[in-house]
Every structure is written in C-alpha cells, then in structure tokens.
Amino acid sequence: MTIPHLETERLVLEPFGSAEHIQAWCEMDMDAEVMRHIRPPSPDLEFARKRLQDAETGGPAIVGNWGIREKAGNTIVGRGLLRWLADESAVEIGYRLSRASWGKGYATELALAIVDYSFATLSLPAICGVYQQSNIGSRKVLEKCGMVDAGTTSTHGNSAKPMMMITRDQWLADKA
Numbered sequence: 001m002t003i004p005h006l007e008t009e010r011l012v013l014e015p016f017g018s019a020e021h022i023q024a025w026c027e028m029d030m031d032a033e034v035m036r037h038i039r040p041p042s043p044d045l046e047f048a049r050k051r052l053q054d055a056e057t058g059g060p061a062i063v064g065n066w067g068i069r070e071k072a073g074n075t076i077v078g079r080g081l082l083r084w085l086a087d088e089s090a091v092e093i094g095y096r097l098s099r100a101s102w103g104k105g106y107a108t109e110l111a112l113a114i115v116d117y118s119f120a121t122l123s124l125p126a127i128c129g130v131y132q133q134s135n136i137g138s139r140k141v142l143e144k145c146g147m148v149d150a151g152t153t154s155t156h157g158n159s160a161k162p163m164m165m166i167t168r169d170q171w172l173a174d175k176a
Contacts, residue, residue, distance in 0.1 A: 003064055006117055008109045013066035013080055021067035024076040025052055028096055037135040038096070060084040063091055063124075064117065068110050070101065077101035080110045082118060082127075086155040090128045090165065091118070095141075107141045115145045119171045128165040130156055139164070146174050 006013040016025075026048035028034045035041040042048035056062070064082035069075065078097035085092050093114055095107055111129075118124045129142040130153055139162070147164035154160050 003066065004117070004121075006066065006113045007071075008113050010071055010104075011077075011106060011110055011113070012069040012071060013110060013113060014069060016065040016067045016079060016081075018067065020076050021079070022049070022052065024067070024098065025079055025096070028078070028098055031099060033099055034096065037132040037138065060086050060088070063122070064114065066110075066114075068095075068097070068106070070106075077106060078110070080114050082114060085128070085130075085153065087153075089153075089155075090126060091124055092128050092130055093118075093142075093145075094129075107137070108144045111141050111145050115166065115171065119168045124168065126165055126167045128153075128163050130161050130163050133162055146170060 003015040005015070026042070026045055029042045029048040029051060030044070032041045042051055060083045062081065062083045066080040067076055068078040068080055070077045078095060078101060081094040082091055083094065093111060095111055097106055115127055118127050128150060129138070129145070129147055131138040131142065142164040146166045148166070150163045150165035152160035153163045
C-alpha cells in the first residue's frame with residue numbers, strides 16, 4: 001500500500017521513513033517528557049533506532065505511517081500512525097510530537113487529517129485511540145476527532161487502558 005501525502009492548514013503528513021523522520025523520532029523517543037505517557041525513554045540513539053526497527057517489523061500491521069512536517073519552518077515535528085491493535089480488533093490512531101511543537105494544536109490537526117483519510121479513502125469501519133488515563137491532552141485530541149468512550153483495552157501492555165472510538169457512520173453524520 002502506498003502511503004499518500006496529506007496536508008492540513010499548517011502541516012504536511014508525508015510517508016515516514018526518511019533519515020530526517022527517523023532522527024526526529026529517535027530524539028522524541030529519548031525525551032523523557034515526550035515519553036512520559038508512553039514508556040520509559042530510550043537511553044541513547046542506538047537504543048532508540050533499535051526500538052523503532054523492532055516496532056516497524058515486529059509490531060501490529062501498520063496501515064498508515066507519516067512524518068509530520070510543519071509547513072512554516074519545514075521542520076519535522078512528529079509522527080502520525082494508523083495500525084492494527086495487537087489483538088487485531090480495531091485500527092488505532094497514534095501520534096507523537098516533539099516538545100517544541102506542543103501547545104499549537106498540531107496533534108488535533110494531524111489526527112483529524114488521519115481520521116478523514118481513514119474513512120474517506122480507506123473506508124475503514126472505525127478508528128480507535130488508546131491513551132494513558134493521566135494523559136488528558138491526548139483524550140481531548142481524540143474527543144475533538146469525534147471519538148467517544150469505548151471501554152478499555154489491554155493491547156498496550158499488561159494493564160487496561162482507556163479506549164475511545166469513532167465509526168465511519170458517526171464520522172459521516174458529523175460531516176453532514
């Protein structure tokens with residue numbers, strides 16, 4: 001499957017994989033503040049690269065994978081992802097942004113673009129988002145994408161984490 005370029009008002013979502021994307025992802029993976037709701041940060045660049053390689057090849061199937069570039073500065077500010085949950089029960093949206101890009105509304109902007117692509121182009125029946133209970137910011141992004149509470153999932157480690165979801169029918173109704 002070819003991953004398309006997507007654009008928003010301020011961002012370009014481009015197929016992930018360039019050296020620039022990988023470097024930015026590794027830097028985010030080593031930043032304890034960026035990683036505080038995800039997992040412990042990587043201790044160094046080599047570990048981060050290995051973690052990325054393992055996630056790309058050994059994790060759930062990836063449906064969409066984008067490096068996020070800020071139009072104004074032409075800077076990589078994050079990554080957006082669509083992938084199957086480990087139990088293959090649903091397709092999940094994921095996103096990670098560099099600390100310098102926080103507080104600008106980029107997470108919502110990129111997530112809305114990915115949700116639109118998921119339903120308008122891929123015709124997926126539903127999209128979910130899984131977040132840490134303490135990550136209120138991520139929950140707000142998912143709410144702004146039209147997602148509602150959908151229980152919990154244990155597909156991200158050993159403990160149940162909250163999950164939100166939007167169906168294609170809900171998305172279509174919101175667009176009408």
